[in-house]
Amino acid sequence: xxxxxxxxxxxxxxxxxxxxxxxxxxxxxxxxxxxxxxxxxxxxxxxxxxxxxxxxxxxxxxxxxxxxxxxxxxxxxxxxxxxxxxxxxxxxxxxxxxxxxxxxxxxxxxxxxxxxxxxxxxxxxxxxxxxxxxxxxxxxxxxxxxxxxxxxxxxxxxxxxxxxxxxxxxxxxxxxxxxxxxxxxxxxxxxxxxxxxxxxxxxxxxxxxxxxxxxxxxxxxxxxxxxxxxxxxxxxxx
Numbered sequence: 001x002x003x004x005x006x007x008x009x010x011x012x013x014x015x016x017x018x019x020x021x022x023x024x025x026x027x028x029x030x031x032x033x034x035x036x037x038x039x040x041x042x043x044x045x046x047x048x049x050x051x052x053x054x055x056x057x058x059x060x061x062x063x064x065x066x067x068x069x070x071x072x073x074x075x076x077x078x079x080x081x082x083x084x085x086x087x088x089x090x091x092x093x094x095x096x097x098x099x100x101x102x103x104x105x106x107x108x109x110x111x112x113x114x115x116x117x118x119x120x121x122x123x124x125x126x127x128x129x130x131x132x133x134x135x136x137x138x139x140x141x142x143x144x145x146x147x148x149x150x151x152x153x154x155x156x157x158x159x160x161x162x163x164x165x166x167x168x169x170x171x172x173x174x175x176x177x178x179x180x181x182x183x184x185x186x187x188x189x190x191x192x193x194x195x196x197x198x199x200x201x202x203x204x205x206x207x208x209x210x211x212x213x214x215x216x217x218x219x220x221x222x223x224x225x226x227x228x229x230x231x232x233x234x235x236x237x238x
Contacts, residue, residue: 012051018089025078123214
């Protein structure tokens, strides 16, 4: 096997772990198989045994491998892992390459979650929630007018978090944070639906008004319409 040296400047254990994770997620290392022995990986990557052990522990923490006595380190099904790092690797198995199939599936799930989150926000919002939503929408409008992309993305995240808070279900807050990290990782793809920040801000203002008046059905319809427009554009940007 060709020796792979970690990129200069990065932690060796992280580089080895990411490479092994990509192999497991990509099916290069079969589920149920035994991970190569430490000495084999040591030779392949040209690193110390301690680096290999640290990398293997990383895989174990992310539920990709399990040490079994007298057998070795068994490779687990990556689809059973709930780790955001594993999901991110499914999405971008190799640097510079995005899985179209996985992104399509992710967008389908996100569409459903966004619709439900906005619907619950419309049903459960309290006055403080509405104030936070309006502040985020105003932040988007101001950032769009100023032509400040960083401030705009920060306001988009603030809107997502305010919406999640309005559901009064903490799981949605976790989802919004994870989604934000995905958008950052795929900034070049999501730029295809950020070409008109002012229109985006107007759409969010409409959502906020609909949430404020407690209309879950209309907010679901507006959300579905956005995703039905954005999904094909994102896939076409690959």
